[in-house]
Amino acid sequence: MMRFVLSTLLAFCLAVPALAAVDIKEVKTPSGLTAWLVEDHSIPFMALEIRFRGGASLDAPGKRGAINLMTGLLEEGAGDLDARAFAREAESLATSFGFDLSDDSLSISAQFLTENREASLALLKLALQQPRFDPEAIERVRGQVLVGIASDAKDPNSIAGRTFDQIAFGDHPYATSMDGTAESVAALTRDDLIAAHKGVLVRDRVYIGAVGDITPEELSALLDDLLGDLPQSGAPMPPPAKLSIPGGLTVVPFETPQSVALFGQPGITLEDPDYFVAAVLNQVLGGGSFESRLMQEVREKRGLTYGVYSYLAPKDLAAVYLGSVSSANDRIAEAIEVIRAECARAATEGVTQAELDDAKTYMTGEYPLRFDGNAPIAKIMVGMQMMGLPIDYIESRNERVEAVTLEDVKRVAGDLLDPDGLHFVVVGQPVGLETTPGN
Structure with a gap:
């Protein structure tokens, strides 16, 4: 029933006309976080976007693919919940989480009903701060990554992209796939994933957007609880890439x-x-x-x-x-x-x-x-x-x-x-x- 309600609300949100104006408020939390908020109480629903600058470019030397594998494991169990229990809890709350990685950022998207906001954010907090990285989950997601790498090796578009990146970006992280290679991914350990997590999910590189049924005061308290215990800083950013693209x-x-x-x-x-x-x-x-x-x-x-x-x-x-x-x-x-x-x-x-x-x-x-x-x-x-x-x-x-x-x-x-x-x-x-x- 809850899933039906969320689906109905999502459909409504996607069907509304393009906004003539978007009234954005800046929200600063007591702990020093900054977020932008569009307050809308017309429906009991909220979307939260959290993005950490750095993304896959922060992979440690010799550990290419660690941040990608870690990102794939963030909803594969957290705290006292294994992967199945985490998925069941999210479904029971009609809550949607998305974790996405690019060369430059790691993004977390969350959508939930107002009545389930507290429980939904508690579950997201577990995913961000207490991921389990269970051995079974690691091997399952590692296998999925390896299948993707093997598939890309036979895809002309992927081959063209990798070749161009190698030419253009030299020894910069941009020059290699954020998925890593079959060899680098196979060699990753649980400790590598823990280090990747600590290096990327940090407060001094976080950007936040929220839209929906919440006040600035409520959002401020929510964010400090959700993100307040993350490390202040993490892995160093790589230097700008030195482009080398010969005609x-x-x-x-x-x-x-x-x-x-x-x-x-x-x-x-x-x-x-x-x-x-x-x-x-x-x-x-x-x-x-x-x-x-x-x-x-x-x-x-x-x-x-x-x-x-x-x-x-x-x-x-x-x-x-x-x-x-x-x-x-x-x-x-x-x-x-x-x-x-x-x-x-x-x-x-x-x-x-x-x-x-x-x-x-x-x-x-x-x-x-x-x-x-x-x-x-x-x-x-x-x-x-x-x-x-x-x-x-x-x-x-x-x-x-x-x-x-x-x-x-x-x-x-x-x-x-x-x-x-x-x-x-x-x-x-x-x-x-x-x-x-x-x-």
Whole structure:
């Protein structure tokens, strides 16, 4: 019955119209934690997003994959509850927990009913502060990770991503998969997982967003109880990555009728004052629209692919500009030639007024649609905090997009786009393509 009630409330939250305004309050707790809150008492439900900066990049030397394995074990038993008992308790409370890891952060998402808030947060506290890391659970989750690693080793897209990262990031943690290798994961011990837990879940790198049926005073007390006993600091952050992306081509032989290509170059940071200009430029060039130049030239006019995309990828410790395309082995060379040509055309000519207007219309129109429920809003607020954006950013974001001019785009396109500096990693059996010497 409780699961039905939560499902109904979730459906309601996802169905509400995009918010015209999001009233964010900053909440500071007695112990020094800071959270952003959108207070909404219209339904007895709450979403909480907690994110710890650092993520998989904090893996200790020689322990690659430890934080990923540890994250997978956070809801596999805690305190006096083994994995099954923990799952049964969460189900009985109609509580949803999610644990997610990236190169730059470890995220915890929680959704629960107001009437079960105290019990739900007590259960989450156990997961965050007293994970069991039982031997049976470790081996079960380790096995799942190893299956994923084996699967990725046979996936052209994963191979392309790993190869590009190795080229771009050198000896930085970004250069290797956060899952680790079969060898590194097999060698991880329970002590390694305990060390990973202490190194990542720390107070001085935590960001918090909450949306729903709770007051600032209630949230303050809740957070100090939930997170107050975590260590103040943890593993040291790695230094910024030293990007090394030479222009050229790397071919990875792989038996498949269709080649996959990942291409990229150095990008632009979120802190750069021209970031919004670059975002508008990318929307025109290769953003996720059928009207983008790359889609028009590579797919619509020449039929070389089902899809081609480009995107800004600013990580915490490096910024890259990436794209992807797949095509038949005997046509991938032409697709790459067209992509380079379109990047060169944008770098020298910029975009047209019509393209700029269309990009702005799309970007400003889709933005409010992101605020389609408590959980998405909580995630957005945490992302804003981690990026150092002001608390009123939501209100001013579309104004920043609208302020981009044709001259801005032409200037940034000339500075950012480097057609000769693009590096393509092609996985497959491409006809007429060979690895560039030195790559």
